[in-house]
Amino acid sequence: MKQILTVANKEFYDGLRNRWLVSITLIFALLSVGLTYFGAAASGAVGVTSLSTTVASLASLAVFLIPLIALLLSYDSFVGEQESGTLLLLLTYPLSKSQLLLGKFIGQGGIIALATLLGFGASALLLYFQLGNTDIFRAFGLFIISAILLGLSFTAISYIISLSVSEKSKAAGFALITWFLFALAFDLALLALLVGVEGGVTQQGLTQLMMLNPTDIFRLVNLSGLDSSDVNGALGVAINASLSQFQLFSALVAWVVLPLSIAIFIFKKKKL
């Protein structure tokens, strides 16, 4: 356990030193405060709009940003150390592969989690001062927790990438493709399936397909509680066949644990 914490501590301080924490927090804070205030600008009003609109627009932006940031932060975690030779050295230390991986995960996950909490927490507080409505904390609580899980999930996915390739630049390429597939292409494919093949998928089937993508689970968590008028696309259909929040969160947690286990498995098989 001490070894894991030592690694986690180093990774966390790396995140601080490289200004990752500050920049992610700032991005999230500016984005959420901006959306909170100007979310309704399109309809001609400036100021705090309804809670559901705010959360809906935050979620649809976060769903692109968080995976991208998580992948950027950790794509070179292993391949980078392999290139510089420190990975081999670390493995001659009394430190197991899973300890090293979990340590990195806790450290880098900590950066993402803290940045998400601070960045989006800021706009939750702002909203609370404006509206004085304690519902805000519930809605934002769900949003922040699911956003953290989404970030952790992509951190774990980027470890799989980082452990499977032998060059940093390849890892960057794969990270970009992964982001594109999960954040954009998957939904387009679902939509095509829905529209193109009449009666091809049932509502039930669609929801199940969505469990294959952590970004969609994140969307479902955050949008299923809202007025469906704020939601469009394939999601609107899926929401009607809604799963319970508990099931959705379990699916998100599975999307953290599963890639992490696969990463550990790959690491153990990896030739050095």
Next chain:
Amino acid sequence: MNTPLVSLVEAGKTYGQLDVLSSMTMSLNEGEVLGLFGHNGAGKTTMMKLILGVISPSKGRVTVMGMAPDSKEAWHCRSKVGYLPENVSFYEQLTGLEVLTYFTKLKGFSNGQAKKQAIDLLEQVGITYAMKRQVKTYSKGMRQRLGLAQAFIGEPKLLLLDEPTVGLDPIATRDFYKTVDQLKSNGSSVILCSHVLPGVEQHIDRAMILSSGKLLAMGTLSELRAQAALPVVIKPISFKKGGLNDAVAQDAKLKHFVSGSCQNTLMVPEQEKLAVLKQLLSLEELDDVHVESANLEQVYQHFLEKHELDFQQKIQEGQGS
């Protein structure tokens, strides 16, 4: 009878079809310094990785401190093993002290002790003046020193050093060998891996010569010299006009040894050295004499060339049949 600290029995490693290391048998005792020589791709690093337990042998057995190094039980032994990889660039954005403190903690030191230990080690390798600077500002030699400090953490019982003197200036090299001698007298064993040969001779007890995954020769330097049967080079010197050439050429005993390429040089087999010297000393014209036994580099060359010849012979025989 004390058991060896490291022993390899018929240990080999294959990657797919490629025999990176083929059945290697060796042992290393406590307080012994072993030189591991061979050119790139000879299997030096693979052998080190086997001993470190980073990879498992494809066949045979590796034992370090009585255990298989890749097993779970050997875990606690790892804090007693120091390793300097061949090419390592430490975390560039951290300072030297931070890097070393991190590695010291991973070796099992408590947070409080780690920093003190790290400073001590940096002092030992002589880069305390730069410890608050980021590693990316370090020169090649400074990085190498940092790597060495890292290998010395926790007074290891076994040290594996891959090209330790690359990039070190002569003074740092001397300091490094001093540290090796010191560790040795404290009972640590050291495996020095190198293809830079001069200067290493007086610090190693035994040498191992590898080529393309095979052991060519192993033993103390004098054993290897005897095996290689390389002649001792004796240069008699005379300041008188005409020199010794005639005297030597006329001497019945000495004239066989005169080198074909160089007139005033004698190539003498090790066992005849003293007889020849005595004979030389009896010559009146002699003013001075240089005696040079074959050095490690020549021994190394000899074994490599022999290996090459054997190999070519084998190919020709293969083609003939």
